[in-house]
Amino acid sequence: xxxxxxxxxxxxxxxxxxxxxxxAIASLxxxxxxxxxVSPPGAEQGNLIRRMYVHVPAAWVAYLAFAVVxxxxxxxxxxxxxxxxxxxxxxxxxxxxxxxxxxVLGSIWAKPVWGTWWTWDPRLTTTAILLLIYVGYLAVxxxxxxxxxxxxxxxVVGIVGFVDVPIVHLxxxxxxxxxxxxxxxxxxxxxxxxxxxxxxxxxxxxxxAYVYLMAVRLRVGRLEDRAMAEALSPRVGQPVxxxxxxxxxx
Amino acid sequence: xTLLGQTLAVAGKDLRVEVRGRYALGAVLPxxxxxxxxxxxxxxxxxxxxxxTAPGLLWLAVLFASVxxxxxxxxxxxxxxxxEGLLLAPIDKASVFLGKAAAVxxxxxxxxxxxxxxxxxxxxLSLGDAPLVLAGAFVLGTIGLAAVGSLFGVLAESPRAxxxxxxxxxxPLATPVLVxxxxxxxxxxxxxxxxxGSWLGLLVAFDLVVLGVGTxxxxxxxxx
Numbered sequence: 150x151x152x153x154x155x156x157x158x159x160x161x162x163x164x165x166x167x168x169x170x171x172x173a174i175a176s177l178x179x180x181x182x183x184x185x186x187v188s189p190p191g192a193e194q195g196n197l198i199r200r201m202y203v204h205v206p207a208a209w210v211a212y213l214a215f216a217v218v219x220x221x222x223x224x225x226x227x228x229x230x231x232x233x234x235x236x237x238x239x240x241x242x243x244x245x246x247x248x249x250x251x252x253v254l255g256s257i258w259a260k261p262v263w264g265t266w267w268t269w270d271p272r273l274t275t276t277a278i279l280l281l282i283y284v285g286y287l288a289v290x291x292x293x294x295x296x297x298x299x300x301x302x303x304x305v306v307g308i309v310g311f312v313d314v315p316i317v318h319l320x321x322x323x324x325x326x327x328x329x330x331x332x333x334x335x336x337x338x339x340x341x342x343x344x345x346x347x348x349x350x351x352x353x354x355x356x357x358a359y360v361y362l363m364a365v366r367l368r369v370g371r372l373e374d375r376a377m378a379e380a381l382s383p384r385v386g387q388p389v390x391x392x393x394x395x396x397x398x399x
Numbered sequence: 400x401t402l403l404g405q406t407l408a409v410a411g412k413d414l415r416v417e418v419r420g421r422y423a424l425g426a427v428l429p430x431x432x433x434x435x436x437x438x439x440x441x442x443x444x445x446x447x448x449x450x451x452t453a454p455g456l457l458w459l460a461v462l463f464a465s466v467x468x469x470x471x472x473x474x475x476x477x478x479x480x481x482x483e484g485l486l487l488a489p490i491d492k493a494s495v496f497l498g499k500a501a502a503v504x505x506x507x508x509x510x511x512x513x514x515x516x517x518x519x520x521x522x523x524l525s526l527g528d529a530p531l532v533l534a535g536a537f538v539l540g541t542i543g544l545a546a547v548g549s550l551f552g553v554l555a556e557s558p559r560a561x562x563x564x565x566x567x568x569x570x571p572l573a574t575p576v577l578v579x580x581x582x583x584x585x586x587x588x589x590x591x592x593x594x595x596g597s598w599l600g601l602l603v604a605f606d607l608v609v610l611g612v613g614t615x616x617x618x619x620x621x622x623x
Contacts, residue, residue, distance in 0.1 A: 226619055281571040288564045292557045301619045302554060306568065309550065309612055313572050316605050320575040323597065324582060 154232070161364045161371070169361040176354035180206075183347040191344075200258035202347050206355035208251040208276070214244030214359065215283065215311055222307030225300055231374060231394055234300035237307055239366035241286050243359060248280040271322040278317050282310040296377070297395075402497070405490040409498025413472055414505065422471045423506040431464040431514055439521055446523055453522035454584040458540070458577055461511060465544050466566050468503050469552040477556050492618035496549050497610070504545035511537050529592025532583060532599065539602035540580035546609040547573050553620045575605045 159165050184202035191198030217240040225233035255273065256266045267273065286306045293299040371393075378392035385392070400408070417423055438456040442448055476482040485495055518524050526533060547569050555565040583598040 226616070278571045278574050281567070285564070285568040285571065288567055289554060292554060292564060294557075301622065305550075305616045305619055308616060309609070310572065312608060312612055313575075316601070316608060317571075317574045320578040320601055320605075323601070324578045 157232075157236075157367070160360070161367045163368075166361070166364045166368065169357065169364055173354070173358045173361040176350065176357050180347070180350045180354040183350050188343045188347040189341060194262055197258065197261055198344070200254065202351045204251060204254040204258055205348060206351040207247050207254055209352055210355045210359045211244050211247040211251050211276075211279070213356070214240045214247060215279070215314075218244060218283075218286070218307045219311035222304035222311075225304045226308075229297075229300075229395060231296065231300065234296075234303065235367055235370040235374065236363075237303065238290060239363050239370055241283055241290075241303075241307070242366060243362050245280065245283045245287060247355075247359070248276060248283065252276055252280065269325060271318060271325050274321045274325075275314070275318040278321075279314060282313070286310060296374070400490070402491050402494055405494035406497040406501060408490070409485075409494055410501040410505075411498075413499060413502035416475055417502070417506055420475075423468055423510065427464045427467045427471075427506075428510050428513060430467060431460045431510060432517065434460045434463055435514065435518060435521065449522040450524065453518055453524040454581045454588065456522070457511075457514070457518050457524075457584070458580045460514065461507060461541070462544065462570065462573065462577060464510060465503070465507055465548050466569065468506055469548040469565065469569075470555060472499055472503055472549075473552040473556045482556075486621060492621050493614040495621070496613050496617035499552070500542070500545040500549035500610070500613075503548060504541050507541045507545060508537065511541065525588050527587045527590050527592055529587045529590075529595070532587040532592040532595045535599050536580050536583035536587065536595070536602070539599060539606055540576045540583075543576045543602060543606045543609055544569075544573055546606065546613055547576075550609070550613040550617060550620075575601060579605070 160169065180202065184199050188199070188202075190196050218237045221233045221237035221240065224230075225237060252273075255276075259268065260266050286303060289306050290299055290303045293302055374393050375389065378389045381387075381392055382389045435456060438452075438459070439449060442452060476485060486492075515524075515526075519526065551565060551568045551572075554568070555562075579598040579601045583595040583602070586592055586595040586598070
C-alpha cells in the first residue's frame with residue numbers, strides 16, 4: 150500500500166469517520182457563528198451579505214469534487230484499480246449535490262440583491278451546465294451491467310467533462326459580453342478582514358464536510374463492492390479481495 | 400495501414416451504409432425540417448423575431464438531428480454482430496471514433512447545405528457577405544458536434560441504454576458549438592463577418608480538444 154492509500158484507509162475507517170464528523174460539525178458551527186453573529190453586515194447589502202458565507206464555499210467544494218473526479222478517472226484508466234472508480238463515483242455524487250446547492254443558495258442570494266432569481270451571467274450559466282454534465286456522468290454510471298465497463302465509461306465521461314468546462318466557460322463569457330453586462334454583477338462585494346475570516350472558515354468547514362461525506366460514501370461503496378464480490382467469489386473461484394480490486398471482465 | 404487510412408475506411412463504410420439505406424436523408428433531414436417549421440410556428444410570423452432567432456434555431460435543429468444520426472450509426476453496428484467485427488478488425492480503435500465522426504460530420508454538412516436555403520426563405524435569414532466565415536462556422540461546429548457524438552454514441556448502445564442519456568451527455572458538452580456556431584453565423588449574416596474570428600478560433604480549440612481527448616480515450620469505451 151502506498152502512503153496515499155493508507156491515508157485513505159484511515160479516513161474511511163469507522164474511527165476516522167467519527168473524527169471527521171466531529172471536525173465537520175465543529176467547523177460548520179464555527180462558520181455559522183462567525184458568519185451570522187461575529188462578522189459585520191455589509192456596507193451595501195446589509196445582512197444579505199451573510200448568504201455569501203454558504204454560497205461561495207459550496208461552489209468551491211463543487212469544483213474541488215469535480216477536480217477529484219477528473220484525477221481519479223485518470224488514475225482508474227491508468228491502474229484499473231476499482232478504488233479509483235469508487236473515489237470518482239463518490240466525488241461525483243457529492244459534487245452534484247454541492248453544485249445544486251450552489252445554484253439554489255446563489256438564487257436565494259440573487260433575488261433580493263439583483264432582483265432576480267437567475268441571470269445569464271457566465272459563472273451562473275457555466276455552473277448550470279456543469280451540473281448537467283455531471284448528472285449525465287451519474288446517468289452513465291447506471292448504464293453498463295458490469296463494474297469494469299461502468300468504471301471505464303464513467304472515467305471517460307469524467308475526463309472529457311472536466312476538460313470541456315473551461316471551453317464552455319469561455320464560450321459563455323464571450324457570449325454574454327456581447328450583451329450589456331449588468332453593472333452590479335461586476336462590483337466586488339465590500340469585504341472587511343472579519344468577513345474574510347468568516348469566508349475562510351466557511352471554506353474550511355465545507356471542505357471538511359466534503360471529506361467526511363466522501364469517507365462515508367467510500368465506505369458504503371466498498372461495502373457494495375464487497376457484497377458483490379462475496380456473491381461472485383465462489384462462482385468464479387477467485388478470492389473476494391482480488392474481485393474487489395479488479396472485477397471479473399466480460 | 401496508417402491511422403488516416405483506417406479512419407477513411409471506417410468513414411467510407413459508414414457513408415456506404417448511408418448511401419444504400421438513406422437514413423439521414425430519409426428521416427433525419429425531414430426531422431430537421433419539421434423542427435424548423437415548429438420553431439417558426441411557435442414564434443409567430445413576425446419577420447424581425449424570426450430573422451433574429453434564425454441562427455440559433457438552425458443550430459438547434461442540427462443539434463437535435465445529430466442525435467438521430469448518431470443513434471443510427473451505432474445502432475447499425477449493434478445488428479448482426481457488426482460491432483464485434485469492427486472490434487476484431489486489425490485497426491486502431493481510435494480510427495473507429497475518427498471515422499464515425501467524419502462520416503456523420505459529412506452527413507450533417509450535407510443536411511445543413513439543404514436546410515440553409517429553406518431557413519433563408521422561411522426565416523428571411525441573409526447570408527451576408529462573408530461566405531468563408533459562414534462555411535467555417537458550419538464546418539468547424541459540425542466537426543466538434545460529430546466528435547462529441549461519435550465518442551458517446553457507443554454508450555447509447557449498451558444493453559440497458561436509456562434514450563435520454565445520449566442527449567443528456569452531448570448537449571451540455573457541446574455548449575461551445577452551439578454558442579460559437581450561432582454567434583459566428585449571426586455576425587456573418589449581419590455583415591459583421593470580420594468580427595467572427597474569435598468564435599471560429601473557439602470552435603477550432605473545441606474541435607482539437609474533443610478530437611484529441613477522444614482519440615486517446617475512445618479505446619477505453621470499447622474494450623471488454
